[in-house]
Amino acid sequence: MNILIAETESSTILDLKTILGNLDHNVVAVASSGEEAIQYAQDLNPDLILINIKLKGPMSGVEAAQEIENLYKIPIIFLTVFIKNCLNKSLQLSEDAIVLSKPIKKEHLKYAISRSISELK
Numbered sequence: 001m002n003i004l005i006a007e008t009e010s011s012t013i014l015d016l017k018t019i020l021g022n023l024d025h026n027v028v029a030v031a032s033s034g035e036e037a038i039q040y041a042q043d044l045n046p047d048l049i050l051i052n053i054k055l056k057g058p059m060s061g062v063e064a065a066q067e068i069e070n071l072y073k074i075p076i077i078f079l080t081v082f083i084k085n086c087l088n089k090s091l092q093l094s095e096d097a098i099v100l101s102k103p104i105k106k107e108h109l110k111y112a113i114s115r116s117i118s119e120l121k
Contacts (some may be wrong), residue, residue: 001113002028004044006037006051006061007079012102016050019106023113034059034067041068050081050100064094073114074092079104 003025003040017027022094027046031037033056041049049068051061066074078099093099098112 001007001025001117002044004029004031004037004040004046004049006031006034006040006049006055006064008032008052008054008056011101012052015104016109019109019110020106022106025111031055033057034061037061037064038067038071040067041072041074044082045072046074048075048077048113050077050079054080055083057110059091075119077109077112 003011005016005027007016007030013030019026024103027058028046029040031040034056037049037051037055040046047087049065051065053061055061055064065078068074069076078093078097079102082098082100096117098113
């Protein structure tokens with residue numbers, strides 16, 4: 001599976017690349033801003049996007065994800081240091097949004113990926 005990472009923390013990017021490689025997935029690009037993530041989504045048409053809620057620049061990860069979902073229908077997994085229950089309410093994420101807390105654990109990422117794929121069917 002081709003995956004786009006939209007993240008600003010180098011340690012998280014390194015962790016994700018390692019975990020995704022171990023799960024036989026391919027990281028096609030890494031974006032640091034919402035605008036960059038949207039451009040990569042258009043240019044590379046990844047199968048999945050892992051996106052931090054906070055990105056560099058004026059556009060948040062949530063705003064970028066909403067635009068990507070509207071334009072390209074690519075599944076999104078949100079990354080954050082916050083707890084999901086607080087997050088969904090404060091950011092108006094849908095109840096079925098897939099959110100992973102940092103630091104990312106391999107088992108959690110593997111489950112989130114399988115869940116995002118099953119929702120497409």
